[in-house]
Amino acid sequence: MSIPFDEFAKRIGPGNDESGETEAESLRKxxxxxxxxxxxxxxxxxxxxxxxxxxxxxxxxxxxxxxEYLSRKMLSSKDSKHVAFVHVHSKEILQIDVPPGxxxxxxxxxxxxxxxxxxxxxxVGKGAKLNLSEWYGSKSTKRSLVSVIHEATLHEYSNVEMNxxxxxxxxxxxxxxxRVVIGDNAKLEFNSIYxxxxxxxxxxxxxAEGYAAKSRITEMVIGSSTQGFxxxxxxxxxxxxxxxxxxxxxxxxxxxxxxxxxxADIRENAPGSMSFVxxxxxxxxxxxxxxxxxxxxxxxSDVKATHSSAVAPVDEDSLFYLMSRGASMAEARxxxxxxxxxxxxxxxxxxxxxxxxxxLMREKIYTGAFGSVPKATMSGIWTDADPDxxxxxxxxxxxxx
Amino acid sequence: xxxxxxxIYVSTREGKEIVKxxxxxxxxxxxxxxxxxxxSGKTTLAKAIMGYPGLKITSGRIMFNGEDITALTPDxxxxxxxxxxxxxxxxxxxxxxxxxxxxxxxxxxxxTVDMKQLMAEIKTGVGSLSITNGIVGRSLNHGFSGGEKKxxxxxxxxxxxxxxxxxxxPDSGLDIDAIKVVAENINEVARKEKTGLLVITHYNRIxxxxxxxFVHIMSDGRIIAEGKHELIEKLEKEGYDSFLNxxxxxxxxxxxxxxx
Numbered sequence: 001m002s003i004p005f006d007e008f009a010k011r012i013g014p015g016n017d018e019s020g021e022t023e024a025e026s027l028r029k030x031x032x033x034x035x036x037x038x039x040x041x042x043x044x045x046x047x048x049x050x051x052x053x054x055x056x057x058x059x060x061x062x063x064x065x066x067x068e069y070l071s072r073k074m075l076s077s078k079d080s081k082h083v084a085f086v087h088v089h090s091k092e093i094l095q096i097d098v099p100p101g102x103x104x105x106x107x108x109x110x111x112x113x114x115x116x117x118x119x120x121x122x123x124v125g126k127g128a129k130l131n132l133s134e135w136y137g138s139k140s141t142k143r144s145l146v147s148v149i150h151e152a153t154l155h156e157y158s159n160v161e162m163n164x165x166x167x168x169x170x171x172x173x174x175x176x177x178x179r180v181v182i183g184d185n186a187k188l189e190f191n192s193i194y195x196x197x198x199x200x201x202x203x204x205x206x207x208a209e210g211y212a213a214k215s216r217i218t219e220m221v222i223g224s225s226t227q228g229f230x231x232x233x234x235x236x237x238x239x240x241x242x243x244x245x246x247x248x249x250x251x252x253x254x255x256x257x258x259x260x261x262x263x264a265d266i267r268e269n270a271p272g273s274m275s276f277v278x279x280x281x282x283x284x285x286x287x288x289x290x291x292x293x294x295x296x297x298x299x300x301s302d303v304k305a306t307h308s309s310a311v312a313p314v315d316e317d318s319l320f321y322l323m324s325r326g327a328s329m330a331e332a333r334x335x336x337x338x339x340x341x342x343x344x345x346x347x348x349x350x351x352x353x354x355x356x357x358x359x360l361m362r363e364k365i366y367t368g369a370f371g372s373v374p375k376a377t378m379s380g381i382w383t384d385a386d387p388d389x390x391x392x393x394x395x396x397x398x399x400x401x
Numbered sequence: 402x403x404x405x406x407x408x409i410y411v412s413t414r415e416g417k418e419i420v421k422x423x424x425x426x427x428x429x430x431x432x433x434x435x436x437x438x439x440x441s442g443k444t445t446l447a448k449a450i451m452g453y454p455g456l457k458i459t460s461g462r463i464m465f466n467g468e469d470i471t472a473l474t475p476d477x478x479x480x481x482x483x484x485x486x487x488x489x490x491x492x493x494x495x496x497x498x499x500x501x502x503x504x505x506x507x508x509x510x511x512x513t514v515d516m517k518q519l520m521a522e523i524k525t526g527v528g529s530l531s532i533t534n535g536i537v538g539r540s541l542n543h544g545f546s547g548g549e550k551k552x553x554x555x556x557x558x559x560x561x562x563x564x565x566x567x568x569x570x571p572d573s574g575l576d577i578d579a580i581k582v583v584a585e586n587i588n589e590v591a592r593k594e595k596t597g598l599l600v601i602t603h604y605n606r607i608x609x610x611x612x613x614x615f616v617h618i619m620s621d622g623r624i625i626a627e628g629k630h631e632l633i634e635k636l637e638k639e640g641y642d643s644f645l646n647x648x649x650x651x652x653x654x655x656x657x658x659x660x661x
Contacts, residue, residue: 316455321491323475324451324484325501325557326508332476335504339495339540 023139024111030373031109031135035356039109039135043094043118080203082177086149089117096132100125100155105132105350112138112172115145122152122160124186130160133353136196138168138371146197150178154186156210161189163353167196167360169371170225174200184210184239191348194221194229195360196370204233208242208273218344219248222337222361223256223288224368230259237266237273237303244274249344250281250311251337252288254368260292264305271302281311282340284333284365334365352376402429402466404450404483404565404597409461411442411449411622419445421622422461427565430595432612436602436633437619438641443601444488446619447567451485452478465565480509482564486554486571488601493541498553499523501541502560509561519560526556529589531582547574555583559590565597566590572607584610605637618644 024042031037078084098104102125110116124130136146146168154160168174174197182188194200206215221229235244250258264275279292294307314336322332338345341361348354355376363374404427411420419442427433435443449456450463452475463471465481473481493501502523506514520537527536530552542550551571558566571587572580584607591598600613608630616633618626618641625644626632635643 315491318491318493320451320453320455320475321487321493322501324479324487325505325561326476326479327504328476328508329474331504331508335496335501336493339493342495 024109027111027137027139027373028109031137031356034373035359035376036352037107037133037135037356039107041094041106042109042111043116079179080177082147082175082201082203083149086117086119086147086177089147090119090149093119093121095121096123096130098124098128098130098158101127103129106130108132108134110134110136110146110148112136112140112144112146112168114140115147117145117147119149119151122150124152124154124158124160126155127157128155129158130162131350132161133163133350134165135356136164136166136168136174137373138172138196140169140171142171144168144172146172146174146176148176150176150180152178152180154180154182154188154213156184156186158183158186160187161349162191163348163350164192165353165357165360166192166194166200167371167373169196170198170227172197172371176200176202176204178203179205179207180215181207181209182213182215185212186210186214188213188215188217189347189349190215190217191344192217192219192231193357193360194219194223194231195357195364197227199228199230201230202232204231205236206233206244206246207236207238208244209236209238210242211239212241212243213239214243216245216347217247218347219246219260220341220344220357221248221250221252221258221260222364223250223252223258224254224364224370225256226254227256227370229257232259232261232263234263234265235275235277237264237270237275239270239273241272242270242274245276245278247276247278247344248280248292249341250290250292251284251340251365252281252290253284253365255285255287255289257289258291260290261295262293262307263295264297264307266296266298266300266303266305268299271300273300274304276305277307279307279309279311280340282337283311283313284337330366334362337361337365402564402595402597403427403464404599405462405464406446406450407462407464409446409449409463410459411445412457412459414455414457418459419456419622420449423619423622423624424461425599425617425624427597427599429564429597430591431614432591432598432600433615433617434600434602434608434613434633435617435619435624436636439603441619442622443619444569447485447569447599447601450478450567451475451483476508479505480511482509484558484561484563484566486551486558486566486568488569488573490542490545490550490554492543492545494543496541498536498539498541502557505557506560509563522560523556526559526586529582530556530586531579532556548576548579551575551583552579555586555590559586562590562594563596564594566599568598568600570601570603572602572604577606580607581610583607587611605633608633620644 235246237244246262248260260279262277264277266275277294279294281290290311292309292311294309319332322335359374359376363369406425408422408424412418437443503514532552616628617624
């Protein structure tokens with residue numbers, strides 16, 4: 001049932017539709033030229049499977065995969081209306097399969113010239129490594145939709161970094177559901193950057209299912225104009241000695257709004273586990289709004305767990321300090337926001353992607369613009385934070401440990 | 402080159418008047434010191450000169466080289482060459498000290514900074530100021546001790562080379578040796594760059610290493626006495642009460658070397 005990625009990649013690409021191909025190729029070119037990112041695969045809403053790929057189209061039919069979902073305890077249509085919607089409407093499934101001991105680095109471009117409804121299945125074998133970066137862009141001329149399900153299984157001792165950059169235009173509404181199951185001693189870094197889109201709704205379930213499984217989830221939301229973000233992430237410690245760290249940050253300007261809901265679920269059979277939910281927000285405009293609601297359910301007493309939340313307007317004294325050294329108001333805001341996100345940036349290991357995200361943020365803070373591809377620059381953006389530091393270190397309860 | 406403060410009145414955003422008619426003129430290379438009891442308006446005056454948005458200048462003007470800068474934003478004042486050393490420098494996590502200083506230097510000099518040269522300047526400053534834990538790789542003032550923060554401010558001053566430096570209690574929180582080191586570094590920058598200095602302090606100790614030419618005593622938002630070094634000696638012996646009458650109001654303004 002599983003399709004090796006290399007084989008699959010040869011058979012999927014920009015749609016046959018002439019205008020579609022042009023738009024997809026132009027965005028690929030922009031990403032390559034301006035940011036140095038070359039997406040290996042482009043998936044767009046009007047994707048057509050060529051004749052040569054027909055066998056795969058049948059093999060990847062969602063109805064045929066449904067039994068596999070159940071056997072792997074993956075998402076089913078009962079999980080949410082969004083999942084059911086995607087199951088019914090998705091035209092294709094992208095399956096990424098890294099064999100045991102294998103290693104893969106993959107850049108994907110998702111382009112919603114037409115509504116994009118798709119599923120991404122990821123299977124990372126024992127001891128395998130995967131660095132996956134996904135870029136969501138759009139060239140839509142009318143109101144559009146991106147609707148994607150991710151389902152990932154990380155087998156024992158595997159190591160995965162997933163980066164998702166959401167940079168669709170102001171006509172695009174986005175809905176994402178992700179479920180990641182992490183096996184024994186496997187490790188997940190899951191970095192999401194929410195920059196574009198009119199309204200983005202996200203539901204993530206990250207489950208540390210195996211012994212000593214680790215997950216570190218980093219969410220960065222940068223809002224402007226009237227953008228809306230509803231980010232709902234649940235981290236689960238479902239076995240002993242598991243670690244879950246969820247860090248969500250938002251910088252909201254103009255009339256943008258954001259809801260961050262992080263929830264830690266530490267189950268009874270997870271002694272020796274650690275879980276942390278950390279939510280922070282800066283408001284850069286009087287009309288900007290952010291709600292941050294961390295929560296926890298702890299069913300074992302032998303755990304370390306804590307949550308924190310803070311949202312505040314940008315500090316006037318900090319702005320004054322920076323401006324007293326010659327930084328303009330925009331530069332000072334940029335400095336503060338880049339400092340705010342620096343620890344989060346540091347977790348992205350792909351240098352080109354890090355630079356790309358920095359450029360998006362710079363564009364957003366200076367002009368409020370999103371949905372286009374800015375020229376890459378790290379100027380004024382720093383990632384000084386130690387990427388290996390644990391957020392437990394910063395918590396007063398565990399400072400001496 | 403001169404900074405002129407002409408009879409300014411400064412209020413908080415809530416309308417409380419803090420500075421009540423202060424005039425000062427600081428020329429290139431001059432060294433002024435302001436002393437005064439807590440709450441007399443010294444820090445507010447320095448912040449108002451730098452353009453702190455939480456303060457309102459309700460009357461009077463601030464001139465720099467004949468140009469009215471009363472309405473300028475802090476960054477524009479910094480680019481003209483005015484520098485404020487903060488009494489309590491702000492900690493900004495995630496913004497690297499060196500990168501910040503590079504950005505600041507580029508802003509005030511309006512040119513691209515040669516990083517090699519900047520690093521050499523920082524290295525020299527770190528050595529000269531005896532900053533033992535180093536600066537490189539650390540966030541701006543984040544996790545710095547009180548002394549390190551003060552020294553880091555002076556290091557910024559030495560790199561930015563301002564024309565006028567407003568130093569708000571550069572000695573507070575420093576040990577005896579550190580006060581001497583900081584004073585010597587301020588002297589060195591002022592000598593090399595002909596920087597006009599306005600130092601706010603509570604204590605005479607730092608002034609044993611520096612030689613102010615003009616001493617101003619401030620109380621209740623006003624300058625109540627002006628003179629030279631002798632004024633400090635009078636203050637040291639008799640305290641601020643000697644400048645105030647029984648109702649807490651200032652006596653006759655003292656001029657001419659501290660003599661009434």
